[in-house]
Amino acid sequence: MSSSSNGKDTSVTGRTPAVPPAAADLDGESWAAVLAPRLAQFAAVARHEHVTRAAQQLGMPQSTLSRAMVRLEHDLGVALFARRGRNVRLTRAGHTFLAAAERALGEVERSAEAVRVDADPHTGKVAFGFLHTLGSETVPSLLRDFRADYPRVQFQLVQNYAEAMLERLRAGELDLCLTSPPPDAPDLVVRRLDEQRLRLVVPADHRLATRRRVRLDEAAGDLFVALEPGYGLRRITDDLCAEAGFVPRVAFEGEEAETLRGLVAAGLGVALLPPPAVPRPGVVELSVSSPRAVRYIGVAWLDGHPDTAPVAAFKKFLLSRRGQLLPR
Numbered sequence: 001m002s003s004s005s006n007g008k009d010t011s012v013t014g015r016t017p018a019v020p021p022a023a024a025d026l027d028g029e030s031w032a033a034v035l036a037p038r039l040a041q042f043a044a045v046a047r048h049e050h051v052t053r054a055a056q057q058l059g060m061p062q063s064t065l066s067r068a069m070v071r072l073e074h075d076l077g078v079a080l081f082a083r084r085g086r087n088v089r090l091t092r093a094g095h096t097f098l099a100a101a102e103r104a105l106g107e108v109e110r111s112a113e114a115v116r117v118d119a120d121p122h123t124g125k126v127a128f129g130f131l132h133t134l135g136s137e138t139v140p141s142l143l144r145d146f147r148a149d150y151p152r153v154q155f156q157l158v159q160n161y162a163e164a165m166l167e168r169l170r171a172g173e174l175d176l177c178l179t180s181p182p183p184d185a186p187d188l189v190v191r192r193l194d195e196q197r198l199r200l201v202v203p204a205d206h207r208l209a210t211r212r213r214v215r216l217d218e219a220a221g222d223l224f225v226a227l228e229p230g231y232g233l234r235r236i237t238d239d240l241c242a243e244a245g246f247v248p249r250v251a252f253e254g255e256e257a258e259t260l261r262g263l264v265a266a267g268l269g270v271a272l273l274p275p276p277a278v279p280r281p282g283v284v285e286l287s288v289s290s291p292r293a294v295r296y297i298g299v300a301w302l303d304g305h306p307d308t309a310p311v312a313a314f315k316k317f318l319l320s321r322r323g324q325l326l327p328r
Contacts, residue, residue: 038072039101041065042080046098051086062086121309122152128314129158129165129177131232133257134297136277137327139178146317153310161255162232169302175311176318180232182298190300193318194325196274198236198293199285201260203267209284216272216288220246223269225260228253236295237272243291297325 044054055062080094118125165177182190227234241248265282
């Protein structure tokens with residue numbers, strides 16, 4: 001997740017924000033860039049109240065640590081320590097700064113551990129996106145088979161339409177996604193995995209319901225129910241209808257294929273849909289003889305994006321399922 005500041009007030013030095021921004025600036029003059037390397041040194045001196053012992057813990061010369069603390073106080077413009085030889089005591093400002101430094105260091109420690117855990121080859125995490133229409137059978141079957149060899153790998157599963165998933169992929173929120181149609185974009189690597197026949201779904205009392213196969217143009221006079229624009233299946237529907245020589249008259253738009261089947265069962269239109277996981281009463285699913293009504297399923301990832309061990313393993317597994325991704 002990313003966050004942004006709505007603006008910040010600065011002091012006359014131009015460096016000290018009156019209200020901390022949601023995301024720290026990291027230019028060379030920012031407090032984050034100036035202070036971050038010294039926080040652990042400051043915390044060590046504060047805990048030991050002795051520069052030499054702190055230097056020993058940090059594995060650095062005592063003189064270097066002393067100069068670093070003097071420079072830190074100079075940059076801040078406040079005294080953090082009251083000194084008695086090599087013994088030091090925190091001032092009131094020092095106590096305030098230590099509390100913030102401890103929180104920052106703790107967050108860095110937790111964040112570092114989190115990314116290390118996610119990258120663990122045996123117990124790490126894969127952020128995996130897929131279409132709603134692949135969620136009932138295809139993805140559960142894939143995860144079951146993959147976890148036979150990697151039983152402790154964790155998954156963050158995201159169901160969404162194609163464009164939204166690609167946005168999240170580009171934002172670094174997903175490692176891999178199954179999508180259709182496979183996108184053609186210079187920043188993505190895409191591998192086609194399988195194809196799926198689409199069917200013309202009609203109400204049980206429709207004039208074509210007694211047929212097994214139809215040409216798509218035979219439904220040119222019907223109302224259609226379809227997914228909303230932006231969904232891959234909607235684009236495929238529009239393209240196939242155009243290839244058949246007509247523009248579909250869309251009466252209802254939805255966000256989920258089974259909802260569309262329900263609308264068809266209610267007699268509100270016809271639809272081009274992939275096969276259902278479970279047969280739906282009230283509809284008849286017809287093979288389309290012309291044009292060839294299929295959708296291609298592909299896996300996509302960011303070009304040049306390094307994989308953690310669990311992501312690499314799952315990617316290899318998906319590619320090994322080419323031509324066998326979907327239930328037959």
